[in-house]
Amino acid sequence: MDGVNFDLKEEIRDYWSKRSETFDLAFGHRIAPGPEADAWQKPIRKALGPEPKRVLELACGTGEVTRLIHDLGHDVTALDFSEAMLKVARAKHAGKERLRFILADAENTLEPDASYDAIICRHLVWTLTRPEETFREWFRILKPGGLLLVFDGDWAGPKPTGRIASLLISWIDRLVGADKNYDGALSTRHARIMSALPFGQGLRPNMLLPLLRSAGFTDIALHSHAPIARAQRKNANLRNRLRTLVYRRFILACRRP
Numbered sequence: 545m546d547g548v549n550f551d552l553k554e555e556i557r558d559y560w561s562k563r564s565e566t567f568d569l570a571f572g573h574r575i576a577p578g579p580e581a582d583a584w585q586k587p588i589r590k591a592l593g594p595e596p597k598r599v600l601e602l603a604c605g606t607g608e609v610t611r612l613i614h615d616l617g618h619d620v621t622a623l624d625f626s627e628a629m630l631k632v633a634r635a636k637h638a639g640k641e642r643l644r645f646i647l648a649d650a651e652n653t654l655e656p657d658a659s660y661d662a663i664i665c666r667h668l669v670w671t672l673t674r675p676e677e678t679f680r681e682w683f684r685i686l687k688p689g690g691l692l693l694v695f696d697g698d699w700a701g702p703k704p705t706g707r708i709a710s711l712l713i714s715w716i717d718r719l720v721g722a723d724k725n726y727d728g729a730l731s732t733r734h735a736r737i738m739s740a741l742p743f744g745q746g747l748r749p750n751m752l753l754p755l756l757r758s759a760g761f762t763d764i765a766l767h768s769h770a771p772i773a774r775a776q777r778k779n780a781n782l783r784n785r786l787r788t789l790v791y792r793r794f795i796l797a798c799r800r801p
């Protein structure tokens with residue numbers, strides 16, 4: 545059995561490391577150029593403004609969101625604790641200026657106090673093992689006035705209307721065979737990790753509000769993920785179009801005052 549004597553964090557790291565080579569093949573991970581990239585980039589552009597900023601991207605994975613932030617002209621530090629993920633990201637972005645990759649734990653970055661104008665992460669918060677401490681850590685490394693921008697979702701189960709989409713996907717899987725590249729959100733290992741996580745029963749924005757406030761964040765605002773899902777559907781096949789309907793997703797922004 546995988547990771548049988550690992551602690552939770554090692555288990556998470558090992559899980560993503562094993563998925564690093566195929567991660568970009570899975571729908572929802574790779575960000576296609578064109579309407580989808582534009583839709584992901586829009587809230588980032590809006591949050592960061594036109595002036596170049598010093599941005600820390602946490603859990604950069606294979607560097608898909610990294611590209612969007614960097615293309616906007618910002619100075620990016622992209623962090624992940626999986627060397628395998630970073631290897632893919634480094635190769636993808638070789639030779640770019642204003643971009644550095646670091647191997648570190650997003651829950652304990654070891655970055656200096658007040659050193660970033662913004663922190664951005666996609667699909668990290670649901671997998672935090674110590675969210676309270678982690679938000680305090682992110683607050684610490686942001687400059688006063690600095691921004692935290694979170695893209696995430698509730699992956700513990702389909703939203704009520706998503707159940708139908710989920711059912712249709714399983715019928716398609718039965719008819720044409722399972723999609724090997726899909727991220728195995730239902731795999732045994734993923735489910736075992738989920739069950740041990742603080743947000744393993746689900747992640748809703750309202751669960752984050754008290755934690756963010758107690759870390760000191762203010763100006764908490766929620767934004768809809770719907771424009772991104774609409775853009776993803778534009779060039780997707782039926783199975784992937786249905787996938788955009790299964791889970792609740794959200795964009796959350798807040799500030800260190």
Ligand SMILES: C[S@@+](CC[C@H](N)C(=O)[O-])C[C@H]1O[C@@H](n2cnc3c(N)ncnc32)[C@H](O)[C@@H]1O
Nearest residue numbers: 560603604605624625626629649650651666667
């Ligand atoms: C679902 S992937 C998302 C990757 C990327 N953010 C994206 O959206 O394409 C989760 C990533 O989080 C990283 N990760 C999970 N927990 C982490 C932690 N505590 N510190 C650093 N990276 C972490 C994993 O290694 C993996 O690359």
